[in-house]
Amino acid sequence: MALMAGCLAGVFGIGGGMFISPLLLQVGVTPEVTSATCAFMVFFSSTMSAFQYLLLGMEHIDTALIFSAICFAASLVGLVVVQRFIKELGRASLIVFSLGIVMALSTILMTCFGALNVWEDYSSGKYMGFKLPC
Numbered sequence: 001m002a003l004m005a006g007c008l009a010g011v012f013g014i015g016g017g018m019f020i021s022p023l024l025l026q027v028g029v030t031p032e033v034t035s036a037t038c039a040f041m042v043f044f045s046s047t048m049s050a051f052q053y054l055l056l057g058m059e060h061i062d063t064a065l066i067f068s069a070i071c072f073a074a075s076l077v078g079l080v081v082v083q084r085f086i087k088e089l090g091r092a093s094l095i096v097f098s099l100g101i102v103m104a105l106s107t108i109l110m111t112c113f114g115a116l117n118v119w120e121d122y123s124s125g126k127y128m129g130f131k132l133p134c
Helices: 002-012 017-027 031-055 061-089 093-124
Strands: none
Touching (some): 031 093
16 A cells, blocks of 8 residues: 555645545544654655755755744644543544645645646646657
8 A cells, every 4th residue: 555655645746635535534543643654754755855956055054944934833832732632532533634634635636736836837838748858
C-alpha cells in the first residue's frame, strides 16, 4: 500500500496521505494510527522537499521559516483540539470525519480551479497541447 501511495502521489503531485489513509482504514487500522502514519509521511515528504529547494538555491528562506513556524503552531493547536474532542466524545470517528471532509473539499477545489485554469488558457488562446518533458 505504501509503494502504491508513494507512486500515485509522485505521479499526481499530491500528498500520499490522501491515498494511504482510506486504505489503512479499510484494512482495519485504527484512526489514531492512520493519522499518525499520514502525519509522519507528510513530515518526511515536506522535509525532503525543503532540503531539495535549499540545495537548489531556494530564495525567500526567511518567509519559509515564518510559514514553518506558523504551521508548527497550528498543528499543535489542532492536535490539542482534536485530542480534547476525542476525550470528551469518547470516539475517534472525529479523525475519520475530518479526513473525509478534507479529502472532499480538496477534490472539489482541485476540480474547480483546474477547470478555471483550463478555461482561462482556452479563452486566451494559449497552446494547450503536450509540452516537452525536459
